[in-house]
Amino acid sequence: MPLIAWWGDKIKEAVEINEYISLADIAPTFLDAAGVFIPYETSRKSFLPLIVPEKSSEQKANRDFVVTHNERHAWVHPGGQMAASRAIHMDDHPLIHNLFPDMWPAGHIDAFYHWDLYPFGDADGGRAKTELLKARFTRDSALFKLVFGKRPEFELYNVKADPFNLSNLADKEEFRCVKEKLQTTLYEYLLATNDPWLTGYTTIYYQAPCYAMKGLPTYDLFLEDWNSLDSL
Template sequence: MHKSKIILLLLSVIALNTSCQSKKVEKKPNILFCIADDVSFIHTSINGTAELSTPNFDRVANSGVLFNNAYCNVSSCAPSRASILTGKNIWELEEGGLLFGGLKKEYPTFSTALKNIGYATGYSGKGYMPASHKEPYQAQPLAPEYNKIRNKVPQFMSNKDYAGNFDEFLSKKDKGAPFFFWYGSHEAHRKYNPGIGVKSGKDISKIKVPGFLPDNDLVRSDMADYFYEIEWFDTHLGRMIKTLEEAGELENTIIIVTADNGMPFPRAKSTCYDYGTHMPLAICWGNKIKGGAKVDDFVNFTDFAPTLLEAVGLEIPKGTTGKSFLDVLFSGKSGQVDAKRDRVFTALERHAYCRPEGLGYPIRTIRKGDWLYIINFEPERYPAGNADFDSVHQGFYGEIDAGATRTYLIENKDNDSVKYYADLSLKRRPEVELFNVKEDPYNLHNLASEEKYADLCKELKAELFEYLTETGDPRMKGENPWDNYPYYFKGLETKHLKPIGERDKN
């Protein structure tokens, strides 16, 4: 054989072997899913919020993609996390769509799918909770192999060492196994250490109060405490990133940083207004994702499960409602990448037990373009809970987390300077609401009754109801199972609710 042909043959063999070896050694990506508790979209320093420093969230965003239009499926922690884990809307999950409900075993989670193909799985802090983990519900949808909170109490700080937990998890897992780790911070959930924000050096004169809250030193100080809690979450994120760098795993790790629902203040958390459902979201994945992109595509939390399953090469289960946005991540583009991603749907059924017999406050919305269209199915009920209702759990106005701002609002709700803000949160709402979010980011001016928006309301309602029908929302059939689901909280866990026909709807 001619010498040149022998050389070409040898080169071909070498190339083939190299190709085969590269396929053999190709690693599944690790996944670090970081989810804060109760943080609205605007509250990261990359978005310009004064007196708030989130350098590690910003680093993930600058290394990968910052999403400008990410929305939780529901502004309530356990059901929001259930939608993440299953890729389904809350109206598709029975009790899984409620706080203090439970996620049935028939609804598969992406974390279990990862564990089944050899991923080491673990979490630190808040997993899928608060919810029942007893039959017939899933004992722990995160399928953890390890979870242990290490305590560490520096001055003015939380006592939860999430990053220490992550280090310990990595040291104990099989060295050859890829991992999925869920960092579920309890921060910035209340309750706060009053004044901790000011004590840590925050200048409350620089804090911008949302337009739906009274702008005074008390509210500003409460927000400073909230900012402090966000920074604690971000500090542990930074430590985890450093650990990945030192272990040589950063390039092969998908890092997702977000929050479960909006800030724990009136007219935010447990509502479907933008400060309740619009979430911070940054994602990086080594050099697989081009850094610095800012994407306007609408992403719903139901989209996380199919995206991660596709990223690791798993088939997306039939019946998954969310859609993978892996193509958006890989595009390297900013702005609107996929023209079809121009809308999301959000919802609420029952958050707290704060109305007679545990009645909820059912809402469905479509957020499309600049518009937020809301249907309140039971407008005769009080959205924040009944003023005179008491319960084992949260008591009156229980849809608003207890804290300095809530107390101030309730105690001064009849004062001229506060009444407007109190009414926004505490009074009944109309059946239909329409807001131009671009012009009215605080959702204060309901345009639904204006004649010039009548056609827009019809179009948005039709689109909303079409989607709800396609995805099997019982409300489209005139059914309401949620008011009859039990509320698994100490003192109420055996209290099954009365049939709807026997209820007082006030």
Template sequence: MTRCFRLALSWLCVALVAIAGTAQPGPAPRRNILLLIGDDHGLEAGCYGNPVIRTPHLDRLAREGVRFANAFSTVASCSPSRSVIYTGLFIHTNGQYGLAHPPHKQSTGRQIPSLPALLNARGYRTAVIGKLHVEPPEVYPFGQVLPSAGGNRDVATMAQRARQFFAASDQPFCLVVGFSDPHRAGAGFANDRTFPEVETIRYRPEEVIVPPFLPDSPEVRRDLAEYYTAVSRLDQGIGSMIRALEETGKLDETLVIYTSDNGMPFPGAKTNLYDAGIHLPLIVRAPEQRERGVVNEAMVSWVDLLPTLLEWAGVPPPTGLPGRSLLPILATRRPAGWDTIFASHVFHEITMYYPMRAIRTRQHKLIWNLAHELPFPHASDLWGSPTWQHIRRRADGRMGSRTVAQYLQRPEFELYDVVADPHELRNLAGDPACASVLADLRTRLRQWMEETRDPWLQPIQRER
């Protein structure tokens, strides 16, 4: 081999390496997002251990994804909870203290970044079908608001809108679907209405499961049976959305998340920081997930959802978010360092001022009722419900294992052993044997309030 030939061959190798280094990579996988949100749906689902209620589509999603067994909203109220999902901030930080619609008109701070704004800036198509329930629009600038002619319980029509949206472009998308089920509609659950392609699944009052915080009476059982029917309609909507993804070939390109804003619309659950109000379903289906049907025991909360969605989309999170992405722990059944969550409540309706803060570990929960001198307020839909009207008429003054007086007039601190007492019926705050636990949780709760710049801590510090 001559010297010139060897030199030419060397330059050819260099050129080939250079070409290889500048070659265009293959098309990146599309990182679509489908976020499904139930309205007032607690843990009433087959995959969460309820043997009566029929939720085959949620059960399928759990089999194909990760079911979080210890997932918590950080507030048990509709608009505030959704604002946490979209901003990744606790409500005392983002300003969405109560319901967004008139006459309540609570809104998120205009300087707060949100999921649609962050994704819009990265070229995503963003849209919402159904209930959004946060304000103002400039903070939550979804590119499209897709109407459903039959309302937000007409799940078949909502799925048709979703299918059209999925098929319209190959651009990455984020679609939020806000179902109205199983929220109350007046005194009932809109189960007297018929919807196209939706089966009305009825339950016998004698077969429903009555939680211990409610009285076991015919009136309550009938109310719960109607709630179960609304949950089954919600489940059919979830199934329709998954089918729309499959039919458009987008399922294996899409991160699918199902969750709810707060617990069941019954006294003792919704608007409360008891587990019945904040311990909720969370199911995540990721296309790249190797192991399916995982039950994840990490304690997670809704401040973790925005970091999760942004990591999936490849979007850097805003600075100062208190949550963490769930993607690294999806396949880990009990990851280390996920053992505590916090919660914050101020209003629901504008007349319902009752600020509460809470810390929950695997063993204990501490609720700090910051305005405990006030009676605990009622949401209008719960007040008008057959369940509360029945409780009002009862001669024994009880609502399940609590008295009505205990429910309405609460002490400053409520401490529960959530392992021994999962329905939080025995307050241990005054028990000398639990004094060290109480002191530790109070210290940790105040530290969290300081770290998140909780405005409600300032008057407390001035008074004490």
């Protein structure tokens, strides 16, 4: 996904930079641009040296890869569980580690576990979702599986040869070394940044209530579950 940066006449026009940037880079970049000290515990670095080097007090950071995370977006699984995943994007290969491959990634298939009583609650409703849900029982069921189906523990793709990420290479012997390299780099980063799923501090996720439900008719269905999590 491209990122567009504009800062009046300070950033040159029509300059394309092929470097890995994540949302976690934005805060240190703003601090850098404002001349404010960047805390040492910041997990990512300012990308100001890439776009306005004369305005930055930072050295150009090593951007060989970027790590992305997926957590619960809404209350869509029993007891507030979440189909969390971690991914690393490096060279032409994203590697995704689905931490709970037995769970439905877009929310539980049972509509009871969504505040709007709709299956796969992490996917917003609309005509496209309605048609995909219908496709589950037709000859187009492959489309349903692509969008809502359970994911394997590991997914590895080649974005140049397969830009839509449809061919999983994680179990291919010829990509074993690529997978191992990406796994090692990913876990080293997660440990260095104290990722809760690796350090065991997962209560930070389970004790976070979903306030979007308050005032809705189905809110009371989940209130007792939320309160019970306080004992974790």
